[in-house]
Amino acid sequence: MSLKISSAIEILKKHDLLVSSSVSDENLEVNNISYNSKEDQTNGIFFCKGNRFKAEYLDQAIKNGAKVYVSEKEYSKDIDRLIVKDASKALALLSAKYYGNPENDLFIVAFTGTKGKTTTSYFLYDILSRAYPKQVGLFSTVDRIVGPDPKDKFKSDLTTPESMELFRDMRRCVDNGLKYLVMEVSSQAYKKNRVYGLKFDIGGFLNITPDHIGPNEHPTYADYLNCKKQLMINSKVNIINRQTNDYDTVYAAAKETSDDKDIYRFAQSEVGDTDFSIRNKESNLNDSVFTFTAESDKAEDLQEHSEYTYKLGLVGDFNELNAGAAIIAAKKIGVKNELIAESLKSAFVPGRMEHINTKEHGTIFVDYAHNYASMNALLSFIRREYPSSKIKVVVGSPGDKGVSRRAGFAKVLTELADSAILTTDDPGFEDPADICKQIDDKIDHTKVEVKTILDREKAIRTMIESSNNDDIIVLAAKGNDAYQKTKGVDVPYPSDPVVAKKILKDIEG
Ligand SMILES: CC(=O)N[C@H]1[C@@H](OP(=O)(O)OP(=O)(O)OC[C@H]2O[C@@H](n3ccc(=O)[nH]c3=O)[C@H](O)[C@@H]2O)O[C@H](CO)[C@@H](O)[C@@H]1O[C@H](C)C(=O)N[C@@H](C)C(=O)N[C@H](CCC(=O)O)C(=O)O
Ligand SMILES: Nc1ncnc2c1ncn2[C@@H]1O[C@H](COP(=O)(O)OP(=O)(O)OP(=O)(O)O)[C@@H](O)[C@H]1O
Known part of the structure; x- marks a missing residue:
C-alpha cells in the first residue's frame, strides 16, 4: 500500500481541506500510515488528530520514522507537513486512497439506528452468506469478518472503526475475495468523520430515540439526529422505518440525494403511505x-410474491x-424469498435474544437491551x-457513561x-454499589421486588434458583460480552450465556 504526496x-x-503545505519532495511515496505515535512509522505519513492529541506524540512519531505529518496545527518544522482544516476528514480520504480505494470493489450495505444495528446486520450477513458463500464481510459491534477463513x-473495538482501520x-x-460488505454505522462514526466521503450502495435507518447524548458523545438530540441522518444523504438506495421518530427529517435526508424510486419504507402497523408492511401472525418463546x-x-417490483410469510428464529x-430492513436489502440485491426465509428461520445473533430453555427454572433470555427504549421493547413484548x-x-448499568440509563432502568x-x-x-471507575443504588432509589418498590447482588454470577444463580417453570428470566444489558470493564481493565467474565448454562448444569444436571 502506498500514497504519493502529490x-x-x-x-x-x-x-x-488543504490550508498550506510545506513539502520538499512531492514525488515522495509513503508506505506507512498511522495516527498512533507508538507504532513504527518508517517512511510513513502521520496524522495528528483528536481532542487529546499532544505535541510530544508527533515528536515520538518522527523518532519512529514518520516522513510527513498531517495536522490542523503546525506542531513541528522538522519534517514535511500538510496543514488541513480537519484532520479526521483528511485521515478518511487519504486512508481510502492509501488502501487503493477498496470501497469501489465492494457492494456496501450499512444500517444505522439507536437500536437494532447489530441484529439487522447479522440477519443480512447470514442471508447474503447463503446466497453468495465466501463473498460477504461484516463490520459489527460484536465481530468484524474480513474473509471466509475463521482467522x-x-x-471489534468500535461499532464503526476509525477510518484508517475501516x-x-x-x-x-x-483481497480475500469478498464482494459484499454489511456494516453498522453509528452516529459517532459521522460525528468523528470515520466514514467521511464514503458512499453506501444501500443505507437502512431503523429508529432513533434519545441516547448517546452526553460528554464524549453528542451534545444534544439535534446533533445526534443530524449525525444519524447523514447515512441517508450518503446512500444510493434508502430503507426507512416508516414509524421511526423524526421520520420527516430522515425521509427528507434520503430525498436530498435519492429519487423516490430508490427509497423503500416499511412499517409494522397500519400507518399507510408505506411500501412494505410487516404483520405478526403468531409467536412463541422460540x-x-x-x-x-408489498404495499x-x-x-x-422487488418481490417475486406480493406477500410472503417468514418464520424468524429470534x-x-x-x-x-x-428482519424487514434486512429482507428489503436482500431483495434489492436479488436474493430469492425462499433463501431469505431459510436464513431467518435459523437466525442467531450473539447476545441478542438468545434463549435458554431450562427443565424446571423457566425460560431464560440473554439480551443486550441496555437503555429504556430497548428494555421497554423487550419487556413489553414478553408481557404482551x-x-x-x-x-x-x-x-x-455501566460506569462513566450513559448515566440516564440508570433512571431508565428504574422506570x-x-x-x-x-x-x-x-x-x-462494566463499572469502569465508578463503584458498582453506587450505580445499583442510583437505580434502586428510583424504583417504586410497591410494584417490583428488588435485591442487589454485586457479584454478577451470584446474581444470576440466585435468580435462576428462585425461579420456576412459569417464569421468564431476562439477563439484560451485557449480551455475550466476555469481560467486565473495571478501572480501565477488561476483567475476564465468562459471559451471561456461559454462566447461565453452567449454573443449569450444576442444578439440573
Ligand atoms: C469520542 C470518540 O469517538 N473518540 C474516538 C476517537 O478519539 P479521538 O480522535 O478524539 O482521539 P483521542 O482519544 O482524543 O486521542 C488523540 C490521538 O492521539 C493519539 N495518541 C495517543 C497517545 C499516544 O501516546 N500517542 C498517540 O499518537 C491517538 O492515537 C489519537 O489519534 O478516535 C479513536 C480512534 O482513533 C477512538 O478510539 C475513540 O473512540 C472512543 C474510545 C469511544 O469509545 N468512542 C465511543 C463513544 C464510540 O465511538 N461509540 C460508537 C458506538 C455508539 C453507538 O452504540 O451508537 C462506535 O462507533 O463504536
Ligand atoms: N428495532 C429495535 N427496536 C427496539 N429495540 C431493539 C430493536 N432491535 C433490537 N432491540 C433491542 O436492543 C438490543 C440491542 O440490539 P442491537 O445490538 O441489535 O442494537 P444496536 O443498534 O447494535 O445497539 P448498540 O448501538 O447499543 O450496540 C437488543 O438486544 C434488543 O433488546
Whole structure:
C-alpha cells in the first residue's frame, strides 16, 4: 500500500481541506500510515488528530520514522507537513486512497439506528452468506469478518472503526475475495468523520430515540439526529422505518440525494403511505411468524410474491422490524424469498435474544437491551405474549457513561418487571454499589421486588434458583460480552450465556 504526496495534496485540495503545505519532495511515496505515535512509522505519513492529541506524540512519531505529518496545527518544522482544516476528514480520504480505494470493489450495505444495528446486520450477513458463500464481510459491534477463513474473524473495538482501520479492513475483504460488505454505522462514526466521503450502495435507518447524548458523545438530540441522518444523504438506495421518530427529517435526508424510486419504507402497523408492511401472525418463546406485504408498485417490483410469510428464529416484535430492513436489502440485491426465509428461520445473533430453555427454572433470555427504549421493547413484548408469566430481570448499568440509563432502568423495571436483581455491568471507575443504588432509589418498590447482588454470577444463580417453570428470566444489558470493564481493565467474565448454562448444569444436571 502506498500514497504519493502529490496525490494526497490533490485530494485535499479537491475537498477544500488543504490550508498550506510545506513539502520538499512531492514525488515522495509513503508506505506507512498511522495516527498512533507508538507504532513504527518508517517512511510513513502521520496524522495528528483528536481532542487529546499532544505535541510530544508527533515528536515520538518522527523518532519512529514518520516522513510527513498531517495536522490542523503546525506542531513541528522538522519534517514535511500538510496543514488541513480537519484532520479526521483528511485521515478518511487519504486512508481510502492509501488502501487503493477498496470501497469501489465492494457492494456496501450499512444500517444505522439507536437500536437494532447489530441484529439487522447479522440477519443480512447470514442471508447474503447463503446466497453468495465466501463473498460477504461484516463490520459489527460484536465481530468484524474480513474473509471466509475463521482467522479472518475478530472482535471489534468500535461499532464503526476509525477510518484508517475501516479502509484497511475493506482492503482485506477485497483481497480475500469478498464482494459484499454489511456494516453498522453509528452516529459517532459521522460525528468523528470515520466514514467521511464514503458512499453506501444501500443505507437502512431503523429508529432513533434519545441516547448517546452526553460528554464524549453528542451534545444534544439535534446533533445526534443530524449525525444519524447523514447515512441517508450518503446512500444510493434508502430503507426507512416508516414509524421511526423524526421520520420527516430522515425521509427528507434520503430525498436530498435519492429519487423516490430508490427509497423503500416499511412499517409494522397500519400507518399507510408505506411500501412494505410487516404483520405478526403468531409467536412463541422460540420464534415468530410474520407476513411481509408489498404495499406499492415499487415494492411489488422487488418481490417475486406480493406477500410472503417468514418464520424468524429470534423472538421480539422489534426483531421482525429488523428482519424487514434486512429482507428489503436482500431483495434489492436479488436474493430469492425462499433463501431469505431459510436464513431467518435459523437466525442467531450473539447476545441478542438468545434463549435458554431450562427443565424446571423457566425460560431464560440473554439480551443486550441496555437503555429504556430497548428494555421497554423487550419487556413489553414478553408481557404482551406471556401475560401470566412472572418477568424477572438481572441487570446493571455501566460506569462513566450513559448515566440516564440508570433512571431508565428504574422506570422500565417499575413498569414491567415482577422482580429484579441489580448487579455489576462494566463499572469502569465508578463503584458498582453506587450505580445499583442510583437505580434502586428510583424504583417504586410497591410494584417490583428488588435485591442487589454485586457479584454478577451470584446474581444470576440466585435468580435462576428462585425461579420456576412459569417464569421468564431476562439477563439484560451485557449480551455475550466476555469481560467486565473495571478501572480501565477488561476483567475476564465468562459471559451471561456461559454462566447461565453452567449454573443449569450444576442444578439440573
Ligand atoms: C469520542 C470518540 O469517538 N473518540 C474516538 C476517537 O478519539 P479521538 O480522535 O478524539 O482521539 P483521542 O482519544 O482524543 O486521542 C488523540 C490521538 O492521539 C493519539 N495518541 C495517543 C497517545 C499516544 O501516546 N500517542 C498517540 O499518537 C491517538 O492515537 C489519537 O489519534 O478516535 C479513536 C480512534 O482513533 C477512538 O478510539 C475513540 O473512540 C472512543 C474510545 C469511544 O469509545 N468512542 C465511543 C463513544 C464510540 O465511538 N461509540 C460508537 C458506538 C455508539 C453507538 O452504540 O451508537 C462506535 O462507533 O463504536
Ligand atoms: N428495532 C429495535 N427496536 C427496539 N429495540 C431493539 C430493536 N432491535 C433490537 N432491540 C433491542 O436492543 C438490543 C440491542 O440490539 P442491537 O445490538 O441489535 O442494537 P444496536 O443498534 O447494535 O445497539 P448498540 O448501538 O447499543 O450496540 C437488543 O438486544 C434488543 O433488546
